[in-house]
Each structure stands twice: as structure tokens, then as C-alpha cells.
Amino acid sequence: MRLTGDYHTHTIYSHGKGTVLENAMRAKEIGLQEIAITDHGFEQLAFGLRHERIPQLIADCKEASRLTGIPVYVGTEANLCDENGRTDLREEDYKDFDIFLMGIHRFVKFTHFRDFWNMFVRNSVDTTFHIRPSKSLVRYNTNAYINSIKKYPIDAVTHLNYQSFCDVVEVAKAARDYGTYIELNAKKVHLTDEELVKVRDTGVRFIIDSDAHTVDRVGDTKLVDKILSRVDIPRDRIDNIDGRKPNFRFRAYKEKNL
Numbered sequence: 001m002r003l004t005g006d007y008h009t010h011t012i013y014s015h016g017k018g019t020v021l022e023n024a025m026r027a028k029e030i031g032l033q034e035i036a037i038t039d040h041g042f043e044q045l046a047f048g049l050r051h052e053r054i055p056q057l058i059a060d061c062k063e064a065s066r067l068t069g070i071p072v073y074v075g076t077e078a079n080l081c082d083e084n085g086r087t088d089l090r091e092e093d094y095k096d097f098d099i100f101l102m103g104i105h106r107f108v109k110f111t112h113f114r115d116f117w118n119m120f121v122r123n124s125v126d127t128t129f130h131i132r133p134s135k136s137l138v139r140y141n142t143n144a145y146i147n148s149i150k151k152y153p154i155d156a157v158t159h160l161n162y163q164s165f166c167d168v169v170e171v172a173k174a175a176r177d178y179g180t181y182i183e184l185n186a187k188k189v190h191l192t193d194e195e196l197v198k199v200r201d202t203g204v205r206f207i208i209d210s211d212a213h214t215v216d217r218v219g220d221t222k223l224v225d226k227i228l229s230r231v232d233i234p235r236d237r238i239d240n241i242d243g244r245k246p247n248f249r250f251r252a253y254k255e256k257n258l
Helices: 020-029 051-068 091-096 113-128 135-151 168-178 193-200 222-230 249-257
Strands: 034-040 072-079 099-103 181-185 206-209
Touching (some): 020 051
Parallel strands (some): 034 072, 072 099
16 A cells, blocks of 8 residues: 555644655655645644745645645644534635645634633533533534534545544535545544444545654555554545555536636
């Protein structure tokens, strides 16, 4: 199994350690055909991408592509901000981006206090103290994921269930039906083997990403390799390995609507 493209990497534009060019050079060095720079969304309060930096980010990606000879996509890992599924990638910003990832994160400007309470406080307390989440919290997170997948042309859900709780089967079904990938994240364990089997059995498609925050981890799949040695996922359901490239939903949306 060989990674074709790594579509989830971070740089100094949020809280990664490397530059766009350094990530791209590493991708080229290890034989990737393309890479995306997907720094954290605008409403990540501590280290999100800022709107005023978008022109320079775009310029850096173009220059890195020119110097390395591989496509370097401008992306974002948008934040899920409320139960209605709102993310912090606004439609007016679509023109500036190539890749649209989405995940649950902490320290975000949530829409309402209720969203802050559920998505940050309750998720954090339950994960930190290993408390079994309530049905209401699982329902809230599940609704947030599904509503977002239905509302926006999201390419992939990142690290599903990491530091949060949802009905992974229902989220995977929505992703399957709307053409959104479930990411197998190589930085953090986010699904148990049992949960991954259930997700697999929905028929949803996958991509593998490094979630690299340092240059040396670009293209790193070791954690996922270990998981796949235990959980049998058909390789033809993983769309960024062995020369294959994903059919990204956001790209199709832009071609049709922008």
C-alpha cells in the first residue's frame, strides 16, 4: 500500500511547524503525487488561519507547486460550530480553496452557548475522565456531523469521534450518501476497531491522511498501517493509495456552481 496524496497537513499558517514549501518538498521526497495544506479554520481561537493571510497562503502553494512539480492544494480543516452543522468556511471563501475538510475541535468560536457546552465542555469532560457519554450528547454530536455533511460540500470528515462521541454508523451513512470521505487519521486513534468495522460495513469510502504538524510526518501512515493489519478494509475502498486519487466533492461543487 502506497499513499498517492496526503490531504491533511498543517503549516505555520496555523500551528504546524513547517512552511508550505517544506511540506511540499517532503511530499515530493517520499514519492507523493500531490499534497494539500489544510490549516485550521478561521474560528479556531488559538491558532486558526486568518482571512488576511489567504492571499499569501495561495501564493505559497502556487510557488511550492512550481518548485516541486506536484500539485499543492489550498485547503482548510474547518471547524464544526453547532448542531445545525455550521462550519467556519464561508461560501464567499470557497473560491480561495481547493480542499474542504471538517472536524470537531476545541477552542472554537461556537455559534451559541449550548454548542460550546456540548461540543467543548461535555465532550472534554467525558473524554478526560472516561465517562460514558449520555444519549443526548451522542445525539447532539451525531446531528452536528450529519447536518454539516448534508449542508456543505465537505470532502472528508477528519478524525471522526476523536475527543467527541457520536453514532459513527449514522455519520458514515450520511457521508456515504453525500459523497464525503471518512478519514483514517494517522496522527491519533479516533475509532476503536469495533467502530471501524461498523463504519466499513456502511459502504462509505475512505482516505488516509497524516494530519502532519511537523514536516517529517508528511505522508506518514504507520498508525493506520497497524489498524489495517487488524481491521480488514478493502483496499479499493481507500481512494488515495496505489496511484488512485479521490473524487473530491468540493471540487465538483465548485466546477458546477462557481
